Amino acid sequence: MEPIIELRGVRKSFGAEEVLRSLDLSISKDAVSVIIGRSGSGKSVLIKHIIGLIRPDQGQVLIEGQDIARLDERSMASIRRKFGMLFQGSALFDSMTVEDNVAFPLHEHTRKPRREIRDIVSAKLAAVGLKDMEHKMPAELSGGMRKRVGLARALALDPKIVLFDEPTSGLDPIMAATINELIVRTQAEFGATCVVISHDILAAMSTGHRLFMLYEGRIIAEGTPEEIQEWDDPVVQQFIHGRTQGPISIA
Amino acid sequence: MLLLLEAIFWLVRPPWRWRLFFKQMEFIGVNSLFVVALTALFTGMVLTLQTYYAFRMFAAETLVGVTVALSMARELGPVITALMVTGRAGSAMAAEIGTMRITEQVDALTVMAINPVQYLVLPRIVAGVLMLPMLTALSVFIGVVGGYLVGVNLLGIHGGLFMNNIYEYVDFNDIYHGLFKAACFGLILALVGCYKGFYTRGGAESVGRATTQSMVLSSVLILTSNYVLTALMM
Numbered sequence: 001m002e003p004i005i006e007l008r009g010v011r012k013s014f015g016a017e018e019v020l021r022s023l024d025l026s027i028s029k030d031a032v033s034v035i036i037g038r039s040g041s042g043k044s045v046l047i048k049h050i051i052g053l054i055r056p057d058q059g060q061v062l063i064e065g066q067d068i069a070r071l072d073e074r075s076m077a078s079i080r081r082k083f084g085m086l087f088q089g090s091a092l093f094d095s096m097t098v099e100d101n102v103a104f105p106l107h108e109h110t111r112k113p114r115r116e117i118r119d120i121v122s123a124k125l126a127a128v129g130l131k132d133m134e135h136k137m138p139a140e141l142s143g144g145m146r147k148r149v150g151l152a153r154a155l156a157l158d159p160k161i162v163l164f165d166e167p168t169s170g171l172d173p174i175m176a177a178t179i180n181e182l183i184v185r186t187q188a189e190f191g192a193t194c195v196v197i198s199h200d201i202l203a204a205m206s207t208g209h210r211l212f213m214l215y216e217g218r219i220i221a222e223g224t225p226e227e228i229q230e231w232d233d234p235v236v237q238q239f240i241h242g243r244t245q246g247p248i249s250i251a
Numbered sequence: 252m253l254l255l256l257e258a259i260f261w262l263v264r265p266p267w268r269w270r271l272f273f274k275q276m277e278f279i280g281v282n283s284l285f286v287v288a289l290t291a292l293f294t295g296m297v298l299t300l301q302t303y304y305a306f307r308m309f310a311a312e313t314l315v316g317v318t319v320a321l322s323m324a325r326e327l328g329p330v331i332t333a334l335m336v337t338g339r340a341g342s343a344m345a346a347e348i349g350t351m352r353i354t355e356q357v358d359a360l361t362v363m364a365i366n367p368v369q370y371l372v373l374p375r376i377v378a379g380v381l382m383l384p385m386l387t388a389l390s391v392f393i394g395v396v397g398g399y400l401v402g403v404n405l406l407g408i409h410g411g412l413f414m415n416n417i418y419e420y421v422d423f424n425d426i427y428h429g430l431f432k433a434a435c436f437g438l439i440l441a442l443v444g445c446y447k448g449f450y451t452r453g454g455a456e457s458v459g460r461a462t463t464q465s466m467v468l469s470s471v472l473i474l475t476s477n478y479v480l481t482a483l484m485m
């Protein structure tokens with residue numbers, strides 16, 4: 001199947017630090033793909049390449065076959081309309097209510113009347129399990145609620161692709177499971193392609209249709225959860241079993 | 252500087268978000284009224300005392316009013332207003348945009364296909380350029396009122412002469428000079444505040460640093476450019 005997102009030979013350095021070293025990655029449509037890797041391994045840098053927040057030093061980033069690596073900002077804006085993104089810290093606008101946060105992309109990018117927007121907002125909030133929260137401010141919400149509002153906002157324009165940066169980090173296990181369930185449901189119900197970044201191997205195994213492991217700036221393993229479980233590489237084995245002994249040096 | 256060019260570029264492109272402009276004008280203008288009025292009042296008052304003290308030696312007390320009015324209109328009004336607004340609004344811009352930067356809210360705007368310079372920076376710069384002259388006009392007026400109170404009511408200068416000399420010797424050019432400088436200072440403080448916020452990197456302490464730096468940098472720029480502008484417009 002034609003991949004919806006494809007990275008070819010992507011290199012990125014910050015100063016002397018090489019974060020991505022000729023990385024190849026191909027993500028297929030209509031599935032939940034999870035990219036795992038240690039903290040600081042460049043997962044956020046990778047996901048920001050996919051949405052054009054960071055441009056590669058070298059290589060191509062193809063979204064539905066179109067190379068966005070050197071696209072100008074105007075054309076980039078129209079590519080971004082295909083995406084929704086849930087940020088690591090939710091990135092809700094603190095100066096706006098929950099309702100205004102979710103309505104924001106609708107006001108900016110559609111000409112729908114207010115009433116209709118309000119209905120869409122309540123529907124999206126209900127879909128992530130939040131009711132009667134419209135008038136709260138982000139500061140009044142718990143971490144899990146903020147993530148769910150962030151997800152509702154990401155889904156507001158019914159994007160084709162939804163990106164999740166560490167959706168469960170910093171949450172209690174029950175809330176983390178709730179968010180993981182929402183990711184699976186987002187894919188199943190909205191038919192969106194989901195790309196999740198995580199260092200939580202158990203969550204990755206249970207939510208991902210396809211797993212990728214990022215290590216030293218490259219994808220070193222790729223497959224179904226079962227294939228990754230059996231992957232014959234000491235680095236992968238050390239990571240998925242969380243061992244302190246092995247080839248990964250603990251810096 | 253690049254940020255300024257980008258902001259100007261977005262100035263001529265839709266969509267214009269009127270609500271954001273008005274919100275920033277309110278934030279910079281209305282919310283600074285009180286501090287600006289208060290500092291202008293006391294500046295006008297102390298200036299009168301000081302000028303009176305010097306002019307008495309030449310028996311030129313009736314020229315105190317015009318000296319105070321000219322100083323307020325050309326120099327002190329714009330500078331004091333700009334410094335107060337820098338402290339109140341310029342540093343708040345750095346803190347606000349800096350926080351948005353480190354909590355990925357700026358990235359969130361970009362991802363939602365909204366240009367953050369257009370959305371965040373442009374309204375603040377426009378509001379700064381428009382509101383500073385208005386606040387300065389107010390501050391000059393209040394400064395002269397303060398001068399009148401001290402000079403006429405306290406030091407016993409003849410009230411009619413105090414005002415007459417002001418009408419005689421202060422002309423539209425002096426006012427224009429001050430207001431033009433105020434607009435430049437508005438540009439400086441908004442641009443510096445936005446710039447420091449926009450390029451914040453790191454954690455919470457970097458927001459604090461950006462705030463302080465914006466305050467220091469824009470104060471220095473206001474005071475130095477004041478000299479340059481005065482010299483150029485002489």
Ligand SMILES: Nc1ncnc2c1ncn2[C@@H]1O[C@H](COP(=O)(O)OP(=O)(O)O)[C@@H](O)[C@H]1O
Nearest residue numbers: 014017019037038039040041042043044045046
């Ligand atoms: N904008 C940036 N400027 C400089 N260095 C960066 C930037 N973004 C990320 N890095 C560096 O890249 C490395 C990977 O970061 P990141 O992708 O955030 O890791 P993670 O896998 O935990 O998400 C880190 O060492 C970080 O310091």
Ligand SMILES: [Mg+2]
Nearest residue numbers: 043044088166
């Ligand atoms: Mg990260």
